[in-house]
Amino acid sequence: MARTLINAPSTARRGDVIEIRTTIAHPMETGFRPGEDGKILPRDIIRRLSCRYNGELVFSAELFSAVAANPYVAFHTVATDSGTLALTWEGDKGFTQTENISLRVAG
Amino acid sequence: MRRPPPAPVSAPAITRRRVLGSAAALGAWAQIGTAAAASDELAAAVSSYAGGAPVRTGKVRLEIAELVDNGNVVPLSVTVDSPMTAGDHVLAIAVFNEKNPQRDVARFTLGPRAGKASVTTRVRLATTQQLVAVAQLSDGSFWSHTVNVIVTLAACIEGDP
Numbered sequence: 001m002a003r004t005l006i007n008a009p010s011t012a013r014r015g016d017v018i019e020i021r022t023t024i025a026h027p028m029e030t031g032f033r034p035g036e037d038g039k040i041l042p043r044d045i046i047r048r049l050s051c052r053y054n055g056e057l058v059f060s061a062e063l064f065s066a067v068a069a070n071p072y073v074a075f076h077t078v079a080t081d082s083g084t085l086a087l088t089w090e091g092d093k094g095f096t097q098t099e100n101i102s103l104r105v106a107g
Numbered sequence: 108m109r110r111p112p113p114a115p116v117s118a119p120a121i122t123r124r125r126v127l128g129s130a131a132a133l134g135a136w137a138q139i140g141t142a143a144a145a146s147d148e149l150a151a152a153v154s155s156y157a158g159g160a161p162v163r164t165g166k167v168r169l170e171i172a173e174l175v176d177n178g179n180v181v182p183l184s185v186t187v188d189s190p191m192t193a194g195d196h197v198l199a200i201a202v203f204n205e206k207n208p209q210r211d212v213a214r215f216t217l218g219p220r221a222g223k224a225s226v227t228t229r230v231r232l233a234t235t236q237q238l239v240a241v242a243q244l245s246d247g248s249f250w251s252h253t254v255n256v257i258v259t260l261a262a263c264i265e266g267d268p
């Protein structure tokens with residue numbers, strides 16, 4: 001399990017646009033860089049980040065080797081209902097991790 | 108003691124000045140050649156993303172430092188001027204680069220539920236180059252913004268942690 005950091009409000013009013021900032025500890029090895037032995041290190045990156053709000057996909061990002069290590073992605077969504085936002089990271093070497101955050105929507 | 112007058116230089120002789128001049132010209136030409144090839148690849152990546160549809164400039168704003176000290180971590184954000192309603196919203200945003208080993212940087216899929224067409228990430232830049240952000244709107248049009256970035260410490264150098 002990689003360490004993740006998710007910064008999002010825990011409460012919001014209905015219709016508010018909230019910002020979700022995420023980062024995950026990952027080397028994002030590009031696949032273009034030689035290692036100590038001079039051989040190219042195999043690629044190991046996070047290829048996709050998706051956000052499901054109560055099961056519905058509201059945002060996704062496709063990442064490539066050009067994204068920096070410990071990939072940081074910030075995006076927005078409209079607070080519609082109380083519930084959970086599931087953030088899923090998927091990558092090379094079968095990497096997959098999901099983190100849930102809860103959001104309480106008032107009004 | 109009398110010095111002999113300097114020998115007249117014959118016209119086709121290879122002088123130091125000529126050699127340096129032609130070497131510089133050759134270097135400049137080679138650089139222009141590679142730069143043009145890289146821009147072509149960038150343009151090709153953008154047009155293949157747009158699926159051949161015209162890509163106009165405007166609406167999109169790619170924010171990135173013009174002078175980058177460390178190419179390993181470069182904050183970048185893309186904002187699109189859109190009301191983000193069900194009828195008029197941004198479907199996708201993509202960022203392309205000119206001179207990294209791969210043209211793609213990141214592609215984001217948004218929708219009316221995004222509320223605000225603004226994404227931020229951090230990228231690696233191999234060298235001084237151009238970056239292009241392209242947005243696809245719900246009406247099918249494509250808009251872009253191109254930025255030139257100067258990188259002093261490149262990413263992807265050997266022995267780099």
